[in-house]
Amino acid sequence: MNKLYQLIIICLTLSLTSCGDDDASPSIADNALSGTYAMLTNVGETAGVQGNSFLQVLSEYDSTVSNATATENTNKGTIETYGDYIFFAPFFSADVKRYLVNEDHSLTLDGELVLPGVADIAVISDTKGFILQNAFELVEFNPTTFTITTTISLQQFNDKITEFPFSRAGEMFIRESDNKIFIALNYIENMTFQHIDDEVAIAVVDGNTNEVEKRITDDRSYSPGMLIGSGGQGFSIDENNDIYISCSAGYGFQANELKSPGILRIKSGTTEIDPDYFFDLNAAGVGSSVGILCIGGNEAYTFKRNLNQINDDFSNVTIAAAHRPVKINLSTKSLIGEVSGYAYTTFLNGIWMKPFNDGTKCYLPLNSDDENAVYELDFTTNVATKRYETIGAVISMELVQ
């Protein structure tokens, strides 16, 4: 009996000691979200109601995922997961939200920042994250306290603006090895979204010192990255730490025929666009496309715009232009082939590809009038398989692995 008491005391002591250790070094990165999926779906724009979005965390899914256990938001946006938190950045309203994920995967609103016009959000560490405002400000925030640390002005890049056209900082990509932040700059005519600039422009910011370093340009294509942030989907980094940048040359509408859509590269350790590398997508027979995901072995996926699907009744190109993924070779600058088992998705609700940890597959959305679903793309077979259907278009998704 005494041994039993001794054992109990030892266990209690160990457990308390363990708790004490946790308290001594709290990190919001120690998360309970492992193996889950944070998903943001869009529902609405019917019956006179503006579109709204629903955020939920799933560890399992059925053939159809509903929004029954999702948290309602009134805007579309993008999400970022970190630790036990999901950060929701709405594209047009003025509040960035932090949700705490509970053990039952329900969400509790746990802080809001007033930041209008958010385009993208990324978290680097417990104490450092960045929010990109499309009106040319980069805001550093503390993910743990969820407060703004400082604001970095990008106004110097507004020099190409006249009264009518405007600039849009739509997407940022953070290179983790040196915390360099690359921000896609787009100079656009604001009603038609036609680009007024005929070159690629990217701002470079040092995420350690918050110093705005420079603007790098390249005139072989234009419109880099994504117009609205979607988890860095216009940039992708390969196993050599080289960054590849998707340049759509017009986002699937108002394409400028004078220049080709293409892929540019920033070599590892540098902050310049590699002058010796340009993947001309037109020459490769791919044509206009958006997004890029490097999968290793000099291969990547991009969403090719389907020219047969983009004309409406008046021969106008629509923003709902249809896209489907294709596999490309970044080294030989050639098309490997189209993905099978996948129809077309629209640009409007976001295009993204989220890789698994094992590097053999990725998730991607299919949002169309026919279905809203999440597909799994096998890199080896080049076949996409529907994993589950969703209630509403999947705007953004984060896999926590």
Place this chain on the structure above:
Amino acid sequence: MPLMLGSISTFAQSISLKGQVTDTTSQPLAFALVISEATGSYVTTDSVGLFQLNFKSDQRIPLEGMVLSVSCLGYATQQITIRHEHFESFQSIKLWPKPSILEEVVVTAKQKVSLLLQPQAEAVSMVSTEHLSVNAANINDALQYSSGIKVRLGGGEGGNNQYMINGLSGNTIRIYWDDIPFEYSGYGKMPVNIPLGFASSVNVYKGVLPVRFGADALGGVIEMKSDNANVNNQITYEHASFKTHKASLALSDSIGQKWILGMNAFFTSSANNYYVGKGNNTQVFVADELGRKQFIRVRNFHNAFQTYLLRPTLSFQNNKIKGKAWTSYASLKKEIQHNRFDPTIVVGEAFWTDEKWALGGRLESGPSAGDKFSWLLNYSYTYEKLHLIDTSKKAYNWKAALIDYRPVGGEILNYAARPFNSIYYIDKYFLNGRLIYTINKNHHWITSSTLTVNRRRTVDDFRNISTTPSRYMKIVAGTSLKSKFLKDKLQNIVSLKYYQYTGQIAELDGITAEPLDNAKIDGISAGCSEAISLRMSDRSFLKASYEYATRLPDPNEILGNGFFSFPTIKLLPERSHNLNLSLTHQVKSWVLATNFFYRKTRDLIILLGTDFRNPTYENRSNVVTRGIEFAFDFRLFDVFQTQANITWQDLRYRPDRSDHDFFLYNDQLPNTPYLFANFSLETKKEALFNEEDQAALRYHIHYTHEYFLLWKSQGTAGSKNIIPEQWIHQLNLTYRHQNFSYAAEAHNLFNSYAYDHFMTQLPGRSFHLKITRQLFN
């Protein structure tokens, strides 16, 4: 007008009141309606104008006498008091022609009898405007307290209002002023700005719409009329909270035997700076020094509103023809405080203005034009200049502090960076003709045709816009047969309608900036309706009506409004099946009315942001609505006149199986109130301080049950955006003495948090003082 709250008597035995109704030339008037205000009893005159109104021995009549209300097609309603000693006498009642002779026989809202007692076959509600004309009230107040009607408010003076009738709202509801669609009537931009003193009655048609309107409404018509000369001479001034000043003038006077000169004018100015935020408002906040959200309570700082109108009229009549001509100028300026759909987007400098020049008139057959045929012609032309200015690069927060400079102007769409300096020049033409043929005393045939033409062009500093005007034309024609059977106990109206529209869009496509020249639009549709009313007894009506209705796209929907919607040539007309079934029953001083309604609508036209650069109206929603409303009028302790009503409506979204949002099938329509109620208590006292004065105290309560901003089926209960339950109290005190009326009022008495459209907060408690001077009486 005598108030019948004094001593009461009963007849010693059953008695009949007999008489004849004639016009001023002593010609008998058939089908005139004679109503006893005290008992609610009524009768219509026969073919030679004779009537006999029977009273039972237990019916109570004030000793001062009985007030009879007598109305007839084309004649001004008369109210006469018949003293006890004259009950045995034969009553000769003369009615004077009024400008319109083609009105249906309706009970005017001036009457003291319950407004629930409506003999027409259509589902129509009469809305009382009598006391409201001297109150600090507008058409919204008049409608808000009626059953089955919900006014969706946009926030203070000049806000965007919508009217919901039996579940349908927005453009599916048409508003008419003196038989002309409001936007063509020369009364300015918004009905809510019109002083109620200009209107003699407000009628709300639910479901079946009389052919005479020539309307393509889907869910109902709100009809405001100003033909009653009794209210046409007054001057008013109102001062209210939030730096609000209102003044109005209504004049009409005869010039000789045949001419009447009139003038309507009003002016409204308001800072509209009521408090918003805190409580359960999650839309009003600022950032603290660390960027965290702080909810605050502040005054609106950029919400001012001014409008004014001048509208002279000239009327004439002889025995064969009557006519009216009018012209008007209306001006409006409204500051914008926040994005309409998202109050978190604060606006500090943008505003819009609207100017309208209009002229129009009506011609109609005179009283001696013939026994069988009568006709009417309404026409108008309006020139409108609509201007939106949203160019500021400054970004404000809810404390009116300048917090940022945007790289490009445009506050309303926030950092979407879309500046506007858009001017729309719009020409509007309206023409309506009607013909009534009296087949015999029991059957009338009416036909009506309406033509509207809309022509517009746009100028915008920030966009290249085609200078070629777009045009859009609609034709709505209809014919109906109105019959009476079973000694007038059964009234039946059967109608057929025809709709056609055509147009050409010359403006630019929002995406390609390519002109949509020669993009033609056209379509036709048809509709039909049947309405039947059965008078089961002197105190009970049973009504049933059905209409297959069409609403053609509005010019704004086809051509875009120039600001937030763009042209589209894809729109189809909306269509609906409308069914109403109502029962009205009176028991002594109690009147109970019930109305069941069912609507099945297809292809509702709604503005979508599917393409956020190029929002256009689309046919998207199929909605099924069921509902029931109850209304009570009763006297309480012979001191209080009490009215109560409650409306429940269930609107269900029914997308087609092929629609991408089929998963929302049968979901409750979001952002739509489904349960609301009103309660009013009124007491009056005559001869309070002297023999000629009168005081009245009224208390209103308006209740709205909480409802979801977004889809009910989506999201967890705890995360839903909810428009909270609301109780709005209002206290009115009016005092009349000779030609003056004084009103002192408190609206939203308990300063409750009130919301409506897209969670836009409505004003809190406000105080109003109004003085009305009757002229030339």
